[in-house]
Amino acid sequence: MPLEPYNSTRIRAVRLKPGKGRESLGRHPWILEASLVESVSPPRLGEQVDVLGADGRWIGRGLYHPESRIRVRMYVWSQDQWIDAERFAVRIGQAIELRRQYLAGSGQVDGLRWINSEGDFLSGLVVDGFAGHLVVQVNARVLMPYLDGILGQLVEQIKPLSISLSIDEKTARSEGLEVQERLVYGQLPEGTLSLRENGLTWRVDLVGGQKTGYYLDQRENRLAASRWVPSGGRVLDVCTYAGGFALTLAKLGGCSSVVGVDSSARALDLGRQNAAANGILGGVEWEQADFFEALSARVDRQELFDMVVLDPPKLAGARDKVPRALAAYHRLNYLAMRCLRPGGVLVSCSCSGRVSRSDFVEVLLGAARRAGRDLQILENRGPSADHPVNIHCPETDYLKCLIGRVL
Numbered sequence: 001m002p003l004e005p006y007n008s009t010r011i012r013a014v015r016l017k018p019g020k021g022r023e024s025l026g027r028h029p030w031i032l033e034a035s036l037v038e039s040v041s042p043p044r045l046g047e048q049v050d051v052l053g054a055d056g057r058w059i060g061r062g063l064y065h066p067e068s069r070i071r072v073r074m075y076v077w078s079q080d081q082w083i084d085a086e087r088f089a090v091r092i093g094q095a096i097e098l099r100r101q102y103l104a105g106s107g108q109v110d111g112l113r114w115i116n117s118e119g120d121f122l123s124g125l126v127v128d129g130f131a132g133h134l135v136v137q138v139n140a141r142v143l144m145p146y147l148d149g150i151l152g153q154l155v156e157q158i159k160p161l162s163i164s165l166s167i168d169e170k171t172a173r174s175e176g177l178e179v180q181e182r183l184v185y186g187q188l189p190e191g192t193l194s195l196r197e198n199g200l201t202w203r204v205d206l207v208g209g210q211k212t213g214y215y216l217d218q219r220e221n222r223l224a225a226s227r228w229v230p231s232g233g234r235v236l237d238v239c240t241y242a243g244g245f246a247l248t249l250a251k252l253g254g255c256s257s258v259v260g261v262d263s264s265a266r267a268l269d270l271g272r273q274n275a276a277a278n279g280i281l282g283g284v285e286w287e288q289a290d291f292f293e294a295l296s297a298r299v300d301r302q303e304l305f306d307m308v309v310l311d312p313p314k315l316a317g318a319r320d321k322v323p324r325a326l327a328a329y330h331r332l333n334y335l336a337m338r339c340l341r342p343g344g345v346l347v348s349c350s351c352s353g354r355v356s357r358s359d360f361v362e363v364l365l366g367a368a369r370r371a372g373r374d375l376q377i378l379e380n381r382g383p384s385a386d387h388p389v390n391i392h393c394p395e396t397d398y399l400k401c402l403i404g405r406v407l
Contacts, residue, residue: 011050012043014064014072018054027392029123031062031072042066046142048083063142068175073123073140085149088122092153095120102385110195111204111216112386114158119388119396127154128216130204131195132161133188137168141175155185162186164206192270194277198223200251201277202242203270215244217383218311221349221401222248224379225309228345228403229253233306236298236339237261238291238332243271243284245309245347250280255306261287261294295335308336309347315355322354326363329355333367337375340406346375353398360400374407 020035031051043049043064051059051072061076061083075083075091095115103109115127117139124140134154138147151163163185172179192203197219222245229235233255237246240260250258262268268286275284287294291312310332315325333348340346350360357380368375381401382389390396 011048011061013050013052014039014043015052015056016054016059020054027060027074027077029062029074029118029121029390029393030070031074033069033071036071046145063140065140065142065175068141070140073142075121075123085146088146088150089153091120091122092150093157095122096157098388099386108196109219111197111202111219113216114154114386116387116396118393119390121390125150129158129160130206131193133186133193133206134158134160134163135166135206136163136184137166137171138177139167139171139175141177144177151184160186162188164188192273198226198248198252200247201274202244203273203277205270215241217351217387217399218244218349218401220384221347221381223252224381224401225249225307225345225347225403226252228307228347228378229255230306230343230345232256234304235259235307235309236305236336237309237311238294238336239310239312240271240286241267241311243274245311246271246284247274247278247280249307249309250275250284251278253307255283257283257285259285259287261289261291263288263290292331292335295332295339299335299338303339304341305339305344306341307345307347308339309349310336311347311349312351314352315350319354322352322359325352325355326359329360329363330367330370333364334370337367337371337373337406340373342407344406345378346402346404346406348402348404350400351398353395355400356394357397357400361402364402364404368406376405376407377402378405379403 015037016035017037045066047064049064050061053059058079060074062072062074063083064072099112099114110131112129114129115122115125117123117126124143126137128135165180165182165184167177167180169179192205194201195204226249229249231254235249235255235258237260240246240262243260246258246260249255260271265288268288271286315328336346383399
């Protein structure tokens with residue numbers, strides 16, 4: 001049942017603590033629990049609330065969750081607008097229009113992020129497309145009353161073959177939802193499906209895949225890396241998952257050999273399937289190992305490569321995990337530099353939104369100094385354009401991909 005529209009005589013307000021309004025005034029989409037003055041009678045789950053500064057000034061309007069660390073998700077910044085199905089339909093339309101512009105200039109792309117949560121001003125909603133099939137991730141319980149309308153908009157505007165709903169265990173725990181992986185529209189393909197990217201064919205498992213099945217945000221970074229592989233060079237791809245970088249480099253980079261390392265046997269099996277689908281039967285070696293151990297062993301053996309790719313999973317999911325993540329990134333990049341020939345290329349990635357781009361560059365600086373190597377940054381990249389960054393929300397600049405030459 002759709003929520004009843006709010007009006008100014010009925011809507012309640014929550015107030016920020018003194019000194020907590022800086023990010024909110026800058027249109028950041030999250031109001032955290034620690035930023036709010038405790039209410040004697042807190043709003044109910046999903047209630048639309050006005051957010052006021054400590055001085056009583058109106059800041060914006062959002063949806064309240066009494067038990068989530070993100071107490072209010074902000075969607076409106078004008079007092080004459082309300083959070084309703086129409087507001088979400090407008091935002092969805094804007095997001096889809098951007099992707100159609102992107103598709104018009106990018107050639108054949110079967111895998112696409114249609115809605116990028118905060119990056120599209122739709123906090124808590126992610127929609128990925130795979131060869132005509134959509135996977136919808138709901139990361140905010142306050143969006144659940146609007147879900148039917150959102151799904152209807154996706155069917156009307158994109159006309160997908162199917163829509164699957166995904167709520168992962170971490171989100172379910174933090175938002176008070178049930179874990180879900182279910183079909184909500186259309187019909188799923190049997191087994192894995194194939195999509196085309198950068199001239200290669202990829203097998204995607206919508207049911208059992210990591211997150212929504214494939215890392216769409218690295219599409220253009222994989223292609224960029226292929227342009228820097230020395231002809232006939234040896235490549236080490238650490239945290240290869242389903243072979244995204246490894247196979248792109250093997251197919252397009254002109255290298256002599258590629259080693260793809262991952263700790264997941266299932267991911268490596270998918271990598272082998274992708275290799276077979278692209279006729280890359282030789283020249284790629286798959287290795288199941290911890291990424292630190294794989295790099296350390298090669299340093300001990302004094303084994304050298306012409307390119308090393310580092311694409312680890314998120315290492316800092318919360319602010320208090322950042323120091324440990326920075327130490328891990330430092331160690332990874334230090335070991336990688338020890339594995340590179342003079343003039344070799346390092347492709348170093350971080351998908352931790354809590355780690356800023358400037359902090360990541362500092363990590364590379366420290367690793368280069370420790371390794372006693374000179375490092376030239378050739379490209380300082382982010383995600384592909386279907387993962388837009390919301391300038392008001394630094395966390396949306398989560399993916400860093402730095403390509404450098406190590407001398």
